[in-house]
Amino acid sequence: MSFHHQEIEKKWQNYWEEKKTFKTDTYSEKEKFYALDMFPYPSGAGLHVGHPLSYTATDILSRMKRMQGYEVLHPMGWDSFGLPAEQYAIDTGNSPKDFTLSNIATFKRQMKEIGFSYDWDREISTMDPKYYKWTQWIFKKLYEKGLAYVDEVAVNWCPALNTVLANEEVIDGKSERGGHPVYRKPMRQWVLKITAYADRLLEDLEELDWPENLKDMQRNWIGKSEGAEVRFSIDGHDKHFDVFTTRPDTLFGATYAVFAPEHPYVKEIVTEAQKSAVEDYLHKVETKSDLERTDLAKDKTGVFTGAYAINPVNNEKMPIWIADYVLMSYGTGAIMAVPGHDERDYEFATKFELPIVEVVSGGDLSAEAYVGDGEHVNSEFLNGLHNEEAISKMIDWLEKNNVGKKQITYRLRDWLFSRQRYWGEPIPIIHWEDGTMTTVPDEELPLELPEMEEIKPSGTGESPLANSDWVNVIDPKTGMKGRRETNTMPQWAGSCWYFLRYIDPDNPDQLADPEALKKWLPVDIYIGGAEHAVLHLLYARFWHKFLYDIDVVPTKEPFMKLFNQGMILGEGNEKMSKSKGNVVNPDDIISSHGADTLRLYEMFMGPLEASVAWSTNGLDGARRFLDRVWRLFISEEGALSGKIIEEENKAMDKVYNETVKKVTEDFETLQFNTAISQMMVFVNEGNKQEKLPKDYMEGFVKLLSPVAPHLAEELWEKLGHEDTITYEPWPAYDETKLVEDEIEIAVQIMGKVRAKIHAAKDATKEDLEEQALANEKIKEQIEGKTVRKVIVVPGKLVNIVAN
RNA sequence: GCCGGUGUGGCGGAAUUGGCAGACGCGUGGGACUCAAAAUCCCAUGUCCUUUGCGGGACGUGUCGGUUCGACCCCGACCACCGGUACCA
Helix, strand or coil, X not given: CCCCHHHHHHHHHHHHHHHCCCCCCCCCCCCEEEEEECCCCCCCCXXXXXXXXHHHHHHHHHHHHHHCCCEEECCCEECCCCHHHHHHHHXXXXXXXXXXXXXXXXXXXXXXXXXXXXXXXXXXXXXXHHHHHHHXXXXXXXXXXXXXXXXXXXXXXXXXXXXEECHHHEECCXXXXXXXXXEEXXXXXXXXXXXXXXXXXXXXXXXXXXXXXXXXXXXHHHCCEEEEEEEEEECCCCCEEXXXXXXXXXXXXXXXXXXXXXXXXXXXXXXXXXXXXXXXXXXXXXCCCHHHHHHHCCCCCCEEEEEEEECCCCCCEEEEEECCCXXXXXXXXXXXXXHXXXXXXXHHHHHHCCCCCCCECCCCCCCCCCXXXXXXXXXXXXXXXXXXXXXXXXXXHHHHCCCXXXXXXXXXCCEECCECCCCCCECCEEXXXXXXXXXXXXXXXXXXXXXXXXCCCCCCCCCHHHHCHHHEEECCCCCCEEEECCCECXXXXXXXXXXXXXXXXXXXXXXXXXXXXXXXXXXCEEEEEHHHCCHHXXXXXXXXXXXXXXXXXXXCCCXXXXXXXXXXXXXXXXXXXXXXXXXXXXXXXXXXXXXXXXXXXXXHCCCCCCCEECCHHHHHHHHHHHHHHHHXXXXXXXXXXXXXXXXXXXXXXXXXXXXXXXXXXXXXXXXXXXXXXXXXXXXXXXXXXXXXXXXXHHXXXXXXXXXXXXXXXXXXXXXXXXXXXXXXXXXXXXXXXXCCCEEEEEEEEXXXXXXXXXXXXXXXXXXXXXXHHHCHHHHHHHXXXXXXXXXXXXXXXXXXXXX
């Protein structure tokens, strides 16, 4: 007989809900454990089988920690602002709010049906004004501290759609919807000064228990590089420009300079003779999208301005060129070109027949640029030095002569924070008719989104909010007219701090009680997809550091330990997608196999970080295991099995204690697949036994309960308990039961196993050697050979070197 | 191109970090139970060679080489796939 999952699961889900089993006591005396999931965007498609992968992992940890005596915070919420709802509203005329609310209801029902142990009293939603009040409050603080500013930034403007598009909505320079052309257009935008935190974001990565590859991605994104800024004067002009270089040691090899096409000096320095050539080139570059520009990059292009810079180190004249391989957005938008020792400059110089000078020996400049280390030549006071010394000597020289200095540059740019959208947090700013700008006073927060009859693009590039009366304000004191900011915040905003609000979700007076934050931060384990490795995690760290600086949060970093789960692929090893028709719906699995099976299977598929294809056979196997567990405990008649008795059975000692040890350790380190396989080993052994000690069987149910909580609760009840298993103490193991008195020792000859001998667990080296050499098989094998050496690893093996 | 990761049976994956490769699950084959089937239980299952049989042997962790008594594990070179990034001066 097998168990009725539909009945059992409903029963315990109702029990948990009624008794509020998973309610967290914010101010508990117990030690805390904060297990966080990346909250989902509630799409119309409902939960995907990928969601329960990480959610089950954190749920298992949460359930184990509760049993280990921790106060566990394990919350869930909704990243509920977002593009699809707005697009849906534009397409159908329906409200994005109602649409999102109904999606949330579906997600929540599905999560409850999987049996996640969330404290639903802490549910939050980024679109809830009670929540975004504090998102707006944080923005105001950033603004007050000078970290939010307005700038002209080029955006993707699509005239045919009358709107601004996000990068992911632009494909090959055309709009994703309709395939209309998209242009770069500068618009007034809000920007957050994340670059002010670049160094701290980089340095503090060191202390985090995150996967190394993910830290690397953040390091690369921040892209710190050390070098020097060098000042060049322009021949015949009372002007100078700075360049950034990581190789100031090669300054003697700089034979020309290059400006980005957008560099402000270009129009001023260009000579009459070169004017039309330069204008042609600028025009050519302007009409190209970013994508075409990178395509173009395979072949370098550029044009001479006619002007010359003076190399400060040797007063040589260097022609100034314009080329789009120099980016206005990095460094100073101008470079000194050292074709002998930079691949890009080499390629450019070769194409336009500019001089190439060797200043570091070791390469063959007739073939390629040499970027390696070597003795400097043709460099006066640097001659004979290697790169490192030459760099610092040159920086000294630059500083002494007042033409440059040591400089650090980052790849990281400030964060474009405004979206021309309706469905997002309004930015709490008012622009007054006298040209001033103020923030919305705290007592007027939250500044709520107006209900709108119809959401459609304004046509001016502003958000649909510009169509509403909501934008117009009059100062009640002065009568001055003003206009509200029509830009809204990006989806990232709400997710930058949601884990703080879970700690104190209903607080009307502050973001969260500082005492509570002190208890619960940092998050102990945060699991989510690798797609958020850079942006979400970097933005959240930035806000957290800012909140730390203004004394709102007590820790420098939000997430101590982070883990990226893998992806679940379709049965054909392809990404699941509607168009391929290989999407597995969790609802179907819950109904056919049960939530416990779904949880068990997803955890058993492979390591949490791996991407593995869904397998219906594997799913059946998971269910089969749970059935075997059931039959081990429950007789045909539905009563507790007669084999389970209050008596010892020495034959179970080892496997039980091993199982407790391995499951406990593996859960802790997120190796759920091997923990489950150990539980299978226990059940296989149990099936061979006539007597099953009740202690052990209860311990096993506890070990299983985080993975298959419904089944475990049911078995726990059948074992004669009235209360939930949730807070029963986690089993302990007895180290002494793990070792057997007599163990098997492998005997190798030249590293190959030839025989096995039995020996006492603490047999000495000499004993083992003697026993091994006395073995019949071994005697045969070494017959006629000389034993050169015998290596003995006590408790493991004996290796005989003989030839 | 650069950075990071991975590579083990028919499949998903184990292997205490240098010590018996293939745990556990799936699949497959055989058997038991059954009138029969499903379910369940038991046995076998890396490849090749050898033996009537018991058994025995060789090879084997992407490829080639190295270190070591001993290598999936360490070192060097290469190949393939996955992720990130894109002229970052």
